[in-house]
Amino acid sequence: MRWKHRPEGSNWGEFGPDDELGRLNLLTPDKVLQGVAEVREGRSFCLSLPLDYPGGNALNRLRHPPRRFTSGRGDKLNYNFELQRINPAFTDVVSDDAVLLYTQYSTQWDALSHVGALFDADGDGVAEPLYYNGWRAGEHIRGPAGHEDALEGVNAERLGIEKMAETAVSGRALLIDLQKHCGHERVLVDHARLQQIMLADGVVVEPGDMVCLYTGFADVVLGMGRQPDAKTLENSCAVLDGRDPALLQWISDSGLSVLIADNYAVEAYPARDGGSCCAALPLHEHCLFKLGIHLGELWYLTELAHYLRQSGRYRFLLSAPPLRLPGAVGSPVSPVALV
Structure with missing residues (x-):
């Protein structure tokens, strides 16, 4: 069990001990x-x-508009790309794009x-960073080790x-x-x-x-x-x-x-x-x-x-x-x- 005590007014455990919905x-x-x-x-x-x-x-100063771009195809960009460059018999013109997106x-x-909170769920007198149903920050919701690798290791496994x-x-x-x-x-x-x-x-x-x-x-x-x-x-x-x-x-x-x-x-x-x-x-x-x-x-x-x-x-x-x-x-x- 991840927790002994649940926050007052919460419904932790009522949909099952491992609920994520x-x-x-x-x-x-x-x-x-x-x-x-x-x-x-x-x-x-x-x-x-x-x-x-x-x-x-x-x-929100931390969130920015989407940034759109496309990939390269040889010495050209893969946008309005004429496939005749690959095969003279082809008549296709293709465009692909990508986006850097802030999800919120x-x-x-x-x-x-x-959003989670600091709460003493195990009764040891020390508040831990937790999320809904007692899932733990750093274990179940993992973040980067430091600012220098902010794009690595970020994952809510729960x-x-x-x-x-x-x-x-x-x-x-x-x-x-x-x-x-x-x-x-x-x-x-x-x-x-x-x-x-x-x-x-x-x-x-x-x-x-x-x-x-x-x-x-x-x-x-x-x-x-x-x-x-x-x-x-x-x-x-x-x-x-x-x-x-x-x-x-x-x-x-x-x-x-x-x-x-x-x-x-x-x-x-x-x-x-x-x-x-x-x-x-x-x-x-x-x-x-x-x-x-x-x-x-x-x-x-x-x-x-x-x-x-x-x-x-x-x-x-x-x-x-x-x-x-x-x-x-x-x-x-x-x-x-x-x-």
Whole structure:
């Protein structure tokens, strides 16, 4: 057993001692069928930003836009390459390209190996760096030995994003329209405010549902044309108040399988002051570390949200598998909603 004690409020062990899926276990065949039942018009919506948005690194100085390039073919580049150079009888013209990609730059999933916490799970009085279900940093989620080999030895042998991909991440989802009630102002949404909005719109979350939050933040990002202004972004649109214990308890009690937003981190970052003993990202800690709830960030929900408003609906079928990239702690995603 990797741990003797689990964090307060966590579900470690409830899906098995070696579980790596967390609340995705609730995304059952029945939830898929419930999602399929929401497809009435055969319309589909792309829920991803272009991969080169937001542009620059104003949102996160450590993440940069994709860099595209191609390989060489002899003394030429393998782009608009005429195969007549190989054989005069050939008429083909071919192009290949490659990309250097930060996996969490644009529309993305967080793997459960993305955020862990210091916690004394073995009862020896010393907090260890751990991830969901007690998987250990340095052993199960390995990083580089030092800065000089930052590209070597990086691998989440447990809780990698490929575990999420293998489930296909498809089923019934719902949208909570924060932008409709909060506008584009920077607003901290606590449990009470969230419940008011859900009650007003008749939104009900059932176990296994995938929950999307539309705030309008992606609209602000797109409006900047890959030239984001950090101050504007920091002061735009609704964010969940990760310091609100009632909100965190609702996430636990609701049984939601994943939590998605069109903003940078789902929750406010930086969070409200929590003193000297708390996580910088309390909702990330609660979801990824304690409950095994994958987080989706920077999704494009605008067209879907407007359709749902006009049609008086809030549920839809969502299919959103990440890249099946073994050992990655996050992944771009091109989600599709069907109604």
